[in-house]
Amino acid sequence: MPLAKSIEAIRADFPILATTVHGKPLVYLDNGATTQKPLQVIRTLDELYRTANANVHRGVHRLSDLVSDRYEAARETVRAFINAPKREEVIFTANTTASINAVAFSFGERFVGEGDEIIISGMEHHANIVPWQMLCERKGSKLRVIPFSDEGVLDLDAYRTMINGRTRIVAVTHVSNVLGTVNPVKEIVSEAHRHGIPVLVDGAQSVQHGTVDVTDIGCDFYVFSGHKVYGPNGIGVLYGREKLLNEMPPYQGGGDMVANVTFEKTTYNVLPFKFEAGTANFTGAIGMASALDYLTGLGREAVAEREQALLAQATAGLSAIDGMRIYGTAPHKVSVVSFLPGKIHQYDAGMILDKMGIAVRTGTHCAQPLMERYGISGNIRASIAFYNTEEEIEALVNGVRKATEMLA
Amino acid sequence: MTIYELQEQIIEEFAQFGDWMERYEYLIEMGRELPPFDETHRIPDFLIEGCQSKVWLYPSFDDGVITFEADSDALITRGIVALLVKVFSGRTPDEILGTDLYFIDRIGLKENLSPTRSNGLLAMIKQMRLYALAYKSKAEQS
Numbered sequence: 001m002p003l004a005k006s007i008e009a010i011r012a013d014f015p016i017l018a019t020t021v022h023g024k025p026l027v028y029l030d031n032g033a034t035t036q037k038p039l040q041v042i043r044t045l046d047e048l049y050r051t052a053n054a055n056v057h058r059g060v061h062r063l064s065d066l067v068s069d070r071y072e073a074a075r076e077t078v079r080a081f082i083n084a085p086k087r088e089e090v091i092f093t094a095n096t097t098a099s100i101n102a103v104a105f106s107f108g109e110r111f112v113g114e115g116d117e118i119i120i121s122g123m124e125h126h127a128n129i130v131p132w133q134m135l136c137e138r139k140g141s142k143l144r145v146i147p148f149s150d151e152g153v154l155d156l157d158a159y160r161t162m163i164n165g166r167t168r169i170v171a172v173t174h175v176s177n178v179l180g181t182v183n184p185v186k187e188i189v190s191e192a193h194r195h196g197i198p199v200l201v202d203g204a205q206s207v208q209h210g211t212v213d214v215t216d217i218g219c220d221f222y223v224f225s226g227h228k229v230y231g232p233n234g235i236g237v238l239y240g241r242e243k244l245l246n247e248m249p250p251y252q253g254g255g256d257m258v259a260n261v262t263f264e265k266t267t268y269n270v271l272p273f274k275f276e277a278g279t280a281n282f283t284g285a286i287g288m289a290s291a292l293d294y295l296t297g298l299g300r301e302a303v304a305e306r307e308q309a310l311l312a313q314a315t316a317g318l319s320a321i322d323g324m325r326i327y328g329t330a331p332h333k334v335s336v337v338s339f340l341p342g343k344i345h346q347y348d349a350g351m352i353l354d355k356m357g358i359a360v361r362t363g364t365h366c367a368q369p370l371m372e373r374y375g376i377s378g379n380i381r382a383s384i385a386f387y388n389t390e391e392e393i394e395a396l397v398n399g400v401r402k403a404t405e406m407l408a
Numbered sequence: 409m410t411i412y413e414l415q416e417q418i419i420e421e422f423a424q425f426g427d428w429m430e431r432y433e434y435l436i437e438m439g440r441e442l443p444p445f446d447e448t449h450r451i452p453d454f455l456i457e458g459c460q461s462k463v464w465l466y467p468s469f470d471d472g473v474i475t476f477e478a479d480s481d482a483l484i485t486r487g488i489v490a491l492l493v494k495v496f497s498g499r500t501p502d503e504i505l506g507t508d509l510y511f512i513d514r515i516g517l518k519e520n521l522s523p524t525r526s527n528g529l530l531a532m533i534k535q536m537r538l539y540a541l542a543y544k545s546k547a548e549q550s
Contacts, residue, residue, distance in 0.1 A: 378460070407436065407483055
């Protein structure tokens with residue numbers, strides 16, 4: 001399936017891609033950290049502030065109505081994008097981290113107690129480790145960690161033996177931000193559900209790489225960030241099953257999340273507003289919806305297909321460099337390649353690549369336990385988006401080769 | 409040579425380089441020429457942890473001057489710390505505390521000074537000055 005637009009037309013949609021860095025054309029390969037924004041999103045934000053800015057869900061006045069409608073339309077766009085059953089199950093947050101913290105706190109308050117267990121995996125981003133550790137500290141519960149192989153594949157047998165009568169929730173990443181591994185979340189969910197245990201899936205690195213269907217996955221929570229899916233930053237999504245969300249207490253109090261407030265007793269609003277205290281980031285939500293529309297318009301499977309081709313090129317090119325180590329060689333990966341050439345320090349290579357106009361991420365990528373698993377202090381990560389080109393991948397490979405020669 | 413003259417000399421050397429590549433190559437070379445670090449000093453007490461690379465800095469004070477030994481796990485950082493050692497090692501605490509390190513800006517390393525880069529250059533200079541301050545007050549007390 002081809003993309004709906006030519007690569008030239010796509011790149012013209014992203015003005016920043018035409019900029020130069022240190023006098024060299026920008027080669028942006030840090031899409032796992034954040035993605036660039038198409039004109040469609042930039043224009044939406046611009047138009048919103050010019051024509052429809054007012055607070056949502058408040059006044060009876062025309063502008064407030066207008067923007068409230070668009071905010072709710074954005075919720076519907078998100079619902080459709082991840083195929084959630086109900087619009088009320090889509091809650092807007094600040095980002096993936098905020099979504100996970102919300103669940104860890106609220107679900108934890110209601111369902112997790114002393115001696116209970118929470119299962120995560122060894123390839124989690126800190127955002128899907130620390131909130132659970134904090135919960136464990138508050139409640140006296142225990143964190144269990146699913147190990148993974150050198151290739152970056154989760155050990156599902158170990159996972160199965162970990163589940164027991166004290167397990168309260170499983171929280172795993174759909175895609176590893178370092179290894180690129182696409183985890184078998186459907187299998188993980190069905191195993192947990194056999195024991196009546198809910199599952200949170202961290203979708204921060206998956207939702208932008210093809211189709212994601214939370215109904216098909218069957219997960220109870222799915223979280224992601226707007227800025228990693230070509231939308232604005234400061235907006236994120238928490239999808240949660242209605243039944244669970246209704247049973248969970250609000251984690252933040254304030255305006256919009258209440259039905260009735262007296263000094264004696266406050267009753268809470270219905271879903272999704274119960275979890276959206278304070279003025280919502282409505283511009284972020286509407287901007288994100290336009291990013292999701294953009295991706296849908298391009299063809300999400302076509303996006304994934306193009307990214308797979310670029311991943312294959314990058315993996316082959318980098319592997320051909322002497323002494324190259326690739327971290328993450330699972331059979332099912334998204335377009336992320338983490339590597340270290342020889343004994344070279346990631347920071348040295350990153351600094352040299354930067355001077356060539358090539359933006360990659362170096363360090364631990366907020367996944368220190370994963371680095372420890374491989375016995376390294378960090379590595380270099382190139383994360384590829386559909387707007388990257390074959391020439392850019394070639395520039396990366398040549399740049400890494402050059403840096404390797406300089407540092408050898 | 410005074411610290412001032414040494415800074416001028418470094419600026420002159422860097423001015424000969426055509427582009428950043430040559431500057432980095434020079435720094436890498438400087439890093440390689442840094443004397444081997446005494447392994448007994450490779451302990452957390454002497455570690456300046458930046459976000460991206462590790463730097464060890466060991467001071468000693470003798471005859472009124474401070475000698476610095478340093479190392480890093482990254483080559484370019486090692487080169488940068490070698491430059492600092494070249495400028496600050498063998499100086500009195502007063503010289504170290506009273507010197508404006510303007511050469512960093514002039515040789516195009518200013519971007520490495522930004523606190524958000526977290527490569528430790530700022531922390532390295534701060535640590536060297538802290539040692540100078542400590543030795544100075546110790547000397548004044550005795």
